[in-house]
Amino acid sequence: MFENVGEIVLLFWRTLLALPQAWRQRQKVFEQFFEIGNASLLMVCVLSFFIGAVIALQTGPILVERSLASAVGGVVGIAIAKELAPVMMAILIAGRIGSAMAAEIGSMRVYQEIDALRTMNINPIHYLVLPRVLAIALALPLLVIFSILVGWFGGAVVADVNQHMEIPFLAFFSDLKNIVELKDVGNGVFKSFCFAIILGVVSCHQGLTTIGGPRGIGRSVTKAVVNSIVLIVIFDYILTRFLLK
Amino acid sequence: MNGANNQISGVSLVVRGLHKSFGGQKVLNGIDLDVRPGEIFVIMGPSGSGKSVLLKHLIGLEEPDAGEILINGESISTPEIAAKYRMALVFQSGALLNSLTVGENVGLYLTEHRLKTPAEIEKIVAEKLDDVGLKDAVNKMPSELSGGMKKRVAIARALVIEPQMILYDEPTSELDPLSSVVIGNEILELKRRIHVTSLVVSHDRDLAFGVADRIAVIADGKILTVGTPDAVKNFPDPRVHDFLHADFARPK
Ligand SMILES: Nc1ncnc2c1ncn2[C@@H]1O[C@H](COP(=O)(O)OP(=O)(O)OP(=O)(O)O)[C@@H](O)[C@H]1O
Numbered sequence: 001m002f003e004n005v006g007e008i009v010l011l012f013w014r015t016l017l018a019l020p021q022a023w024r025q026r027q028k029v030f031e032q033f034f035e036i037g038n039a040s041l042l043m044v045c046v047l048s049f050f051i052g053a054v055i056a057l058q059t060g061p062i063l064v065e066r067s068l069a070s071a072v073g074g075v076v077g078i079a080i081a082k083e084l085a086p087v088m089m090a091i092l093i094a095g096r097i098g099s100a101m102a103a104e105i106g107s108m109r110v111y112q113e114i115d116a117l118r119t120m121n122i123n124p125i126h127y128l129v130l131p132r133v134l135a136i137a138l139a140l141p142l143l144v145i146f147s148i149l150v151g152w153f154g155g156a157v158v159a160d161v162n163q164h165m166e167i168p169f170l171a172f173f174s175d176l177k178n179i180v181e182l183k184d185v186g187n188g189v190f191k192s193f194c195f196a197i198i199l200g201v202v203s204c205h206q207g208l209t210t211i212g213g214p215r216g217i218g219r220s221v222t223k224a225v226v227n228s229i230v231l232i233v234i235f236d237y238i239l240t241r242f243l244l245k
Numbered sequence: 246m247n248g249a250n251n252q253i254s255g256v257s258l259v260v261r262g263l264h265k266s267f268g269g270q271k272v273l274n275g276i277d278l279d280v281r282p283g284e285i286f287v288i289m290g291p292s293g294s295g296k297s298v299l300l301k302h303l304i305g306l307e308e309p310d311a312g313e314i315l316i317n318g319e320s321i322s323t324p325e326i327a328a329k330y331r332m333a334l335v336f337q338s339g340a341l342l343n344s345l346t347v348g349e350n351v352g353l354y355l356t357e358h359r360l361k362t363p364a365e366i367e368k369i370v371a372e373k374l375d376d377v378g379l380k381d382a383v384n385k386m387p388s389e390l391s392g393g394m395k396k397r398v399a400i401a402r403a404l405v406i407e408p409q410m411i412l413y414d415e416p417t418s419e420l421d422p423l424s425s426v427v428i429g430n431e432i433l434e435l436k437r438r439i440h441v442t443s444l445v446v447s448h449d450r451d452l453a454f455g456v457a458d459r460i461a462v463i464a465d466g467k468i469l470t471v472g473t474p475d476a477v478k479n480f481p482d483p484r485v486h487d488f489l490h491a492d493f494a495r496p497k
């Protein structure tokens with residue numbers, strides 16, 4: 001998968017150079033943006049709630065046993081804001097939106113629609129890649145903010161109702177507020193912005209380099225998702241290391 | 246708009262020693278061509294002889310391994326020259342954007358380059374669709390069209406560019422005889438009205454002999470002969486002769 005890193009970086013660079021076109025393409029950015037929201041909001045909601053719930057379930061009883069009940073809110077809050085929401089949402093969106101991007105651009109490539117654009121002097125990077133990468137770079141951080149809030153809520157509900165914890169709903173949040181800072185949330189949101197760019201560029205690159213017929217499109221979709229996820233996890237470590245200091 | 250059309254005149258095309266291989270397979274093996282401004286030039290040849298690949302080189306979708314392509318005497322290997330001339334390719338498959346309506350497809354060039362206001366674009370689109378007999382299809386999606394209709398939309402989309410040269414890849418391959426004649430007449434009409442240079446790739450003998458000023462026959466990546474329809478018809482090379490005169494073995 002790494003033989004294409006050079007091409008992917010090049011596509012990223014070309015997309016950056018195309019940024020002045022962003023205003024012109026705003027219509028397409030908005031279309032993509034709402035499509036992403038539409039396609040993923042419900043899933044984000046369900047997934048985030050249960051992630052928060054399960055983290056509270058896994059960590060809460062151990063902390064309560066050691067009379068650290070007041071740390072539960074903080075542990076769950078930090079884990080979700082800094083790590084779980086950005087990474088899980090990026091993976092979810094890679095599966096839901098990255099795959100769709102690779103499939104759509106891949107079929108445009110295979111059925112010569114991209115050649116047709118080029119004969120009309122329409123740059124496929126301006127027309128196809130830029131709006132998608134921008135839309136996802138806007139949408140994913142927003143989805144992650146939403147996911148963090150829903151995840152906290154899920155954690156609080158479980159901490160309240162679970163008989164091994166029984167931390168009142170509001171106490172959970174005031175504990176959380178004592179430990180989690182705005183900076184921590186910003187940290188997670190920033191990571192998700194980077195992940196969004198990675199998965200947007202990787203998926204578009206995979207689409208643009210599709211060869212062969214329907215089978216080639218299928219291969220591209222799989223590669224787009226798998227490569228995005230691997231790169232997201234690697235960059236998660238690098239970014240976390242860099243943001244930690 | 247139509248007033249301006251009359252000013253447009255076709256460009257000349259010269260191809261010299263064009264070579265192209267795909268992974269060891271020689272597809273174009275030294276193509277030489279001279280197409281005069283405003284003429285209808287038909288390229289015929291068997292399937293797989295490299296006709297579509299040749300057209301892609303002419304419009305800049307493929308880079309030649311060797312050889313050069315000159316438009317009005319200027320090499321198109323530099324982007325500035327390539328951008329100076331308006332050329333359009335009508336793809337063999339149509340290559341309409343499936344996510345856009347027919348109208349949006351036809352108007353795409355104008356919309357993306359912001360050349361006209363939306364109202365003007367709508368008017369031009371209606372006009373060009375009317376030219377190809379598809380006035381009512383403007384709001385349809387490409388997936389709702391037949392193969393022949395797609396091809397006609399692709400021609401309308403090419404016309405919007407107001408090209409100085411139109412390249413047609415098998416314009417009649419999926420059309421019934423009546424529509425084929427409509428397309429053939431449209432090609433003739435464009436020559437008459439805007440003096441556009443037309444390069445038509447086809448193995449439709451009726452179309453070729455019906456519209457061509459000159460015909461070239463290509464096989465195995467080489468031009469076998471170029472000439473007027475009559476000259477080509479009587480060319481002695483058996484490959485050319487067989488291709489142009491192939492007939493069914495039904496007893497007469
Ligand atoms: N991008 C490509 N990669 C590899 N081989 C290619 C590519 N494009 C075309 N070819 C090969 O080049 C040869 C000529 O193809 P081309 O499409 O030009 O044929 P054609 O003359 O247009 O045939 P038809 O009349 O069936 O359309 C074929 O053998 C094809 O396999």
Ligand SMILES: [Mg+2]
Nearest residue numbers: 296297337414
């Ligand atoms: Mg062909």
